[in-house]
Amino acid sequence: MSTPRIWISNDSPEVGEVVRVRALIEHRMETGLRPGTDGKVVPRNIVNEFEARLDGELLFTWQPETAVSRNPYIEFTFIASNASELQMKWGDDAGNIITGSKTLSVK
């Protein structure tokens, strides 16, 4: 787990403007389907939960499964309505949680 890299199309959008967000974290996304060097299956450890909120109000949740690539990438959009903080949270099988945020001011 690492600090997330977050890109936002416009951090001072007009009301009603579509804001696009791209976020990436570093994570091995171990599938649990692969033998390690000792021949035993490497236990599964993937990011299994992601959520995006605006000032605590849920935008959406994402539940990745094993088919999602290493270093999971997520891009999404939302409509800007008021000045708020965009909060993002990732959680993996091992119980690690990381968060990232961006502050939005609305014109």
Added chain:
Amino acid sequence: MIFSKNENFPLAQRRQLLEGAALGLGLALLPTAVRAQLASPTPLKPASAAEVQAIIDGFLQGAQPIEKGLELEMPVLGDNPAAVPVKAKVALPITPESYCEELIILAEGNPRPLACRFSFTPLAGTAEVAIRLRLIESQNIRALARMNDGRVLMTHRHITVTAGGCGM
């Protein structure tokens, strides 16, 4: 004579050595994927059509899928199967009264066909997401989206990949 040294070398032993060497060479030449499967207790196999259908039926919950309104944007040829960009977008207008509740993406040829699940709230005002998938072979990618009024939108696209990405 050059080979005269070998005359006191027992023939049976020489043959064993030769066979051993041939076997060793053969193993070394096996494709990596096959050797990985030999070592793996559960070889990676694409999911059966029945498994995929069970996931689709579970999402439909008896609804009749509508084959428009949902778009999948992705390459036709995945040159890097470990990270294939896939974008799913509900093209219908999203309002607080009519919005997309849930969206799933299936990689039908992967060992675990359900790739991911999204749940949206009307606050987002859009339903557009992009992710990256790892794919074990050429296959269909399918997306299903459920609107809050119970309509289910469905679409799929085929992708050719050059090599499996699941072991990466």
